[in-house]
Amino acid sequence: MAVVDLIMPKLGESIMEATILKWHKQAGDTVKMDETVLEIATDKVDSEVPSTAAGVLEEILYNVNDVVPIGTVIARIRTGAAETVSNNPVVSTPPRTEVQQPAQQAVVVETIQHTVAAVQHQSSNGSANRFYSPLVLNIAASEGISMTELEKIAGTGNEGRVTKKDILQYVSERKSGKAAGYEPRVTSTQETPMVKEPAPPAAQSSQLTTYSGNVEIIEMDRMRKLIADHMVRSKHTSPHVTSFTEADVTNLVQWRDKVKKDFEKREGTRITFTPLFVEAIVRCIKKFPLINCSLDGNNIIIKKDINIGMATALPSGNLIVPVIKNADQLNLVGLAKQVNNLADSARNGKLKADDTTGGTFTLTNVGTFGSLMGTPIINQPQVAIMAVGAIKKRPVVIETEAGDSIAIRHMMYLSMSYDHRIVDGSLGATFLTAVAKELENFKPDREY
Numbered sequence: 001m002a003v004v005d006l007i008m009p010k011l012g013e014s015i016m017e018a019t020i021l022k023w024h025k026q027a028g029d030t031v032k033m034d035e036t037v038l039e040i041a042t043d044k045v046d047s048e049v050p051s052t053a054a055g056v057l058e059e060i061l062y063n064v065n066d067v068v069p070i071g072t073v074i075a076r077i078r079t080g081a082a083e084t085v086s087n088n089p090v091v092s093t094p095p096r097t098e099v100q101q102p103a104q105q106a107v108v109v110e111t112i113q114h115t116v117a118a119v120q121h122q123s124s125n126g127s128a129n130r131f132y133s134p135l136v137l138n139i140a141a142s143e144g145i146s147m148t149e150l151e152k153i154a155g156t157g158n159e160g161r162v163t164k165k166d167i168l169q170y171v172s173e174r175k176s177g178k179a180a181g182y183e184p185r186v187t188s189t190q191e192t193p194m195v196k197e198p199a200p201p202a203a204q205s206s207q208l209t210t211y212s213g214n215v216e217i218i219e220m221d222r223m224r225k226l227i228a229d230h231m232v233r234s235k236h237t238s239p240h241v242t243s244f245t246e247a248d249v250t251n252l253v254q255w256r257d258k259v260k261k262d263f264e265k266r267e268g269t270r271i272t273f274t275p276l277f278v279e280a281i282v283r284c285i286k287k288f289p290l291i292n293c294s295l296d297g298n299n300i301i302i303k304k305d306i307n308i309g310m311a312t313a314l315p316s317g318n319l320i321v322p323v324i325k326n327a328d329q330l331n332l333v334g335l336a337k338q339v340n341n342l343a344d345s346a347r348n349g350k351l352k353a354d355d356t357t358g359g360t361f362t363l364t365n366v367g368t369f370g371s372l373m374g375t376p377i378i379n380q381p382q383v384a385i386m387a388v389g390a391i392k393k394r395p396v397v398i399e400t401e402a403g404d405s406i407a408i409r410h411m412m413y414l415s416m417s418y419d420h421r422i423v424d425g426s427l428g429a430t431f432l433t434a435v436a437k438e439l440e441n442f443k444p445d446r447e448y
């Protein structure tokens with residue numbers, strides 16, 4: 001018999017770790033090839049991990065809620081086939097620490113090579129712009145380490161980055177009172193300015209968890225915590241600038257109203273505004289390819305593939321961003337089918353891990369809920385995100401052959417947040433205006 005390692009699978013370019021949600025099989029259970037063994041979750045989507053061999057689940061190496069780096073051995077399956085290699089010490093069960101160390105080192109190397117979020121570290125002026133991995137941030141949160149305290153930790157990773165080993169060593173030293181630069185009294189006073197004198201730990205804990213008035217306390221669910229961390233990291237990484245414009249989308253609205261019934265009957269799917277917006281964005285990205293990029297240190301990575309993420313609200317109130325892959329290769333019918341399929345899968349919890357990875361530009365429709373405009377947060381490691389507001393009828397001045405006149409038109413605000421390290425105001429505003437012009441110049445007699 002042989003032992004087969006079950007590995008935490010790679011779930012996308014920017015995903016370095018996953019959380020174990022549930023084990024469907026326990027040690028000693030029989031598993032079939034491709035049978036679901038466990039469920040995992042990332043900051044993008046939940047997914048199932050199938051068995052890579054048929055046999056008996058011999059050992060489970062991680063528990064529910066453990067955060068595991070990609071590429072790490074999470075379980076072992078003993079197959080039923082007799083093989084001569086069964087006596088080879090290579091397949092014998094090594095101690096857990098010996099298995100983890102090479103995997104963790106490989107993850108660190110992969111993070112350095114593939115992470116396209118900028119790692120800004122000021123070696124002489126402090127570390128206010130350092131990037132922290134989700135794993136490091138999770139450990140810091142569970143140990144009560146503030147961002148101010150986290151920035152004082154000396155990192156041994158690339159360009160001074162704090163690794164898992166660094167923060168665990170710091171936690172150990174802090175508990176023993178040996179951590180350099182750790183001043184619990186000063187930190188506590190800064191974080192709770194209303195306390196004039198340092199209070200004992202128990203009193204501080206009570207102070208932080210006591211609320212006045214009639215309140216209801218709801219703990220964040222797992223997905224909301226991940227979204228919160230992702231948004232904070234994005235603001236910490238990219239200097240955000242937002243530009244605004246408006247577009248007269250009367251021709252587009254009237255065309256959709258005219259064809260939507262026939263479109264659904266003929267193509268078997270609905271025609272919403274989203275594929276029309278995506279179509280306009282794709283055309284403009286081809287004219288301004290620098291919008292479709294990411295930053296890796298001092299290198300600008302221009303993406304040749306145009307993969308448009310579309311922010312989708314879930315029934316739970318959370319947000320997820322499925323991605324339309326190679327959107328520039330789809331016609332309007334193809335875009336409409338992709339948009340509807342991804343949105344339905346998101347709302348029904350049927351998205352696959354690959355459905356939320358690889359995005360190069362994101363669109364969010366804040367008008368769906370009545371907002372006129374918004375200032376969206378960049379979806380890292382991208383450098384821009386566009387928001388479209390609600391379409392409203394307004395009296396506007398239009399130019400005609402007879403001169404200026406006032407008419408009732410369908411108007412919409414567009415806004416775009418962009419990373420000022422890469423995209424300057426001239427490029428950001430020019431791109432945004434180009435998208436607005438594409439929508440305004442929509443041909444009312446076009447075929448789909």
